[in-house]
Amino acid sequence: MNILETKEVSKSYSSHKVLDKVSISIKEGEIFGLLGPNGAGKTTLIRMINQITAPDEGEILFFGNKLKREDIKNIGYLPEERGLYKKMKVGEQAIYLAELKGLSKKEAKKRLEYWFERFEIGDWWNKRIEELSKGMAQKIQFITTILHEPKLLIFDEPFSGFDPLNANLLKNEILNLREKGATIIFSTHNMESVEEICDSIALINKSKKILEGNVYEIKEKFKQNLFEITIPYQENINPLIIEGCQITNSIINKGKLVLTLSIPQGRNAELLSNILKQTNILSYREILPSMNNIFIETIKNNE
Amino acid sequence: MNKIKIIIKREYLTRVSKKSFLVMTILGPILMSLLIFTPFFLSNIEEDRLNIMVVDQTLSISENDSVYLFRNQFKNSDKIKFEYFDDIETAQSILKEGSVDGVLEIVKTNDTPPIKGFMYYGEEDIPGSAQEEIKNQLTNILKNSILRLDYGMNEKEIAWVNNPTIDFYTKNIFSGEESFNEIKTLLGMIAGFLIYFFVFLFGAQIMKSVSDEKMNRVVEVLVSSVKPIELLFGKIIAIALVSLTQIALWIVIIFGIITFAQTAAPEIFTIQQEQTINIDQRIITVDQINATETPEASELVRGLFAINIPLMVGMFVFYFIMGFLLYASLFGAIGSLIDIDTDGSQFTLPITIPLILAIICLPILSDNPTSSIAFWLSIIPFTAPVAMMVRIPFGVATWEIILSCGLMILFIAGSIYIAAKIYRTGILMYGKKITYSELWKWLRYKN
Incomplete structure (x- = not known):
């Protein structure tokens, strides 16, 4: 079932079109990457899902129904521009933000105690945010985003500004939440940072969606039959290579030869057995295109 | 509606629990008393002969x-x-x-x-x-x-x-009441000034509070839970309540001081039985004049009784709230334009000018409360809260009050509409220099 669908949503500010008929659909329980360069329109789309702005045209469906005000309690949002009241105490602040999401004070406190214990930060309750380090404040920010146990979690540039330790913690917690059934949207311009954990992605460029789908399928579609083979170093490699294969790169590394080959469809076994007759194969793997490359490729194809 | 309550509660409680609120509450009446009593004390200090x-x-x-x-x-x-x-x-x-x-x-x-x-x-x-x-x-x-x-x-x-001074009396030909112009002037000026003071003080607070939320970057988190307009008005209502709390506390404290003074020096507050001069009587003897002379303070008390206090208080509360709403929403909108590296000073000036103009005109207003400048200043909503309060002790025609109140409400609706539009766009606009033409574009955005 699709937890969220946008149907041809458009938004303009004056004469500038920020989103142009963007349709995406996100399945329940998946991790969805909303990818594209800065200024492509990702944040505008996310703000629409959070009902901070409304689309000029098109509609947004949440569990198959038109998105409405009450749905915000089922959505958790960590904006790119984020922060907390500096002078407010940690506990009070977390309760306040939870109350605004519709949680009762008592329930909020109970859940906060769980999370504070889990992150081993129980003694921060009465500290002010300004007394905490940036990394500490990030943990609080994360807790306040997920405290109301939303069905849909949206993270806009989640790893920017987080130190590596917290970024890792965040990643693990997000994967945990997915295990528990939450659906997650990652929005980022830094495609490498999320491609290995996303199930599906949508690429947005210049206010238009240019590509959407399952990550595996997309990579399959864009792969160029490139393989990396490592063999012990030898002077003449020509006898190893069968006809039709092309060496696109070769590196000598600590007595080993690392070759990048493009192999025509269905001739892998032939090549490998030809090599094995003459020498050892130390490693062999398929090279799949990175999201960055796919993005560049797609833009080239669209033009 | 429930969420706006949560916002009001937080905004209100954080403000009244601040030390500065307590200091203002106690210091305000003390400073005011000092201002009044200092000349009195100074004149009693013996200098070297x-x-x-x-x-x-x-x-x-x-x-x-x-x-x-x-x-x-x-x-x-x-x-x-x-x-x-x-x-x-x-x-x-x-x-x-x-x-x-x-x-x-x-x-x-x-x-x-x-x-x-x-x-x-x-x-x-x-x-x-x-x-x-x-x-x-x-x-x-x-x-x-x-x-x-x-x-x-x-x-x-x-x-x-x-014999240097001749006493001067003013009497309304219709009501036959003495008019106590000096006290009316004083009262009107105090009321007008209080409104000016609080509109500025709390308007600036709203502006700062809004820009703080933007600069903290907490605002986008908040508006993913509540509507921007709920956030803005939760804040405005809370700060209005804070200011009313402050005034109420001041009144209690001042009342306390007066009660204390009453027991310490009761003669100031008793209205003396005295002969009044009959205006129809053409020849007034020196004895009669002497008999009507009363101490200054007692005249103040009599003057206060001569003014329609319920109307004055009612109008004060009305214009206080209206003036506050008018300016608070605009100050809130300006607050949303301020970011870490941009200030809002070019936008504050146009809305502070009418207020300052009203204050500058205070003496002209109280000198001739029925002049046409006084009329227009008390009709134009941006100066009306201050100007009308100066005129009310002297008596203002009902239609003028109704016109002024009506325009006030109309303008507030307009300023809230404009402020809400600017606010919702402004709070999420980071790192961009905002100009008037930019604001004009925002006003035409669809919701």
Whole structure:
């Protein structure tokens, strides 16, 4: 079932079109990457899902129904521009933000105690945010985003500004939440940072969606039959290579030869057995295109 | 609706639990009392008495006596003690020794006026107030001498001529009530100034609070839970409640001070039974006038009773809230334009100018509350809260009040509409320099 669908949503500010008929659909329980360069329109789309702005045209469906005000309690949002009241105490602040999401004070406190214990930060309750380090404040920010146990979690540039330790913690917690059934949207311009954990992605460029789908399928579609083979170093490699294969790169590394080959469809076994007759194969793997490359490729194809 | 309550609660409680709120609450009435009582206390402080040596050179020989016009004529006061001496050179050397503070030489000249005084002083300057007193005494003595010597008046007649003040009464021809214009002026000005003060103070607070949320970057988290307009109005309502709390506490404290003063000095507050002058009576005797003279403070209390207090309080609360809403929403909108590296000063100026204009016009307004400038200032919503409060003690036609209130409500609706549009866009606009033409675009965005 699709937890969220946008149907041809458009938004303009004056004469500038920020989103142009963007349709995406996100399945329940998946991790969805909303990818594209800065200024492509990702944040505008996310703000629409959070009902901070409304689309000029098109509609947004949440569990198959038109998105409405009450749905915000089922959505958790960590904006790119984020922060907390500096002078407010940690506990009070977390309760306040939870109350605004519709949680009762008592329930909020109970859940906060769980999370504070889990992150081993129980003694921060009465500290002010300004007394905490940036990394500490990030943990609080994360807790306040997920405290109301939303069905849909949206993270806009989640790893920017987080130190590596917290970024890792965040990643693990997000994967945990997915295990528990939450659906997650990652929005980022830094495609490498999320491609290995996303199930599906949508690429947005210049206010238009240019590509959407399952990550595996997309990579399959864009792969160029490139393989990396490592063999012990030898002077003449020509006898190893069968006809039709092309060496696109070769590196000598600590007595080993690392070759990048493009192999025509269905001739892998032939090549490998030809090599094995003459020498050892130390490693062999398929090279799949990175999201960055796919993005560049797609833009080239669209033009 | 429930969420706006949560916002109001937080905004209200954080503000009233601040130390600065407590300080303002206590210090406000104390400062106000100090402002009122300080001149009173200062006038009671004893200063050092000056010793002035008078050398009178105005000897004139009349038929049977030699007369010095000024000798022994000066009155000693708290400030100055006068001594008399014949020889100016000796007097000056006494001054140089330091046993007196000044030497006053009075000589005849051929100029007009024919008498001149010269003041010599030692190392320290003679205070201005003492100089003024000496000058006045000189003039009086000369005048009295002329009356006595040239016109042959006796002491009583001279005192009668010198009687300097004539009491002035104003009465409404229709109601027959005394009009107490001074007290009305004072009351209107205080009310107008209070509104101005609070609109500015709390308007600035709203602006800061909004821009703080934007700069903290907490605002986008908040508006993913509540509507921007709920956030803005939760804040405005909370700050209005804070200001009303503050005023209520001030009234309680001031009431406490008055009660205390009442027990300490009850005579100020009792209205004395007195004769009133019947205006139809053309000839009023001195005794009658003396009988109607009452102490100043008692007149203040009577004046307060003469003003329609319920109307005044009602209008004050109305214009206070209206003025507050009008400006608070605009200040809130400006707050949303301020970011870490951009300030909003170019936007604050246009909305503070009308307020400042109203304050500048206060004296003109109270001087002639029915003039056309007073009328227009009390009709235009941006100046009305201040200007109308100055006029109300003097009585304003009902249609004028209704017109002013109606326009006020209309403009508030408009300013809230504009403010909400600017606010919702402004709070999420980071790192961009905002210009007026940009604002104009925002106003035309669809919701």
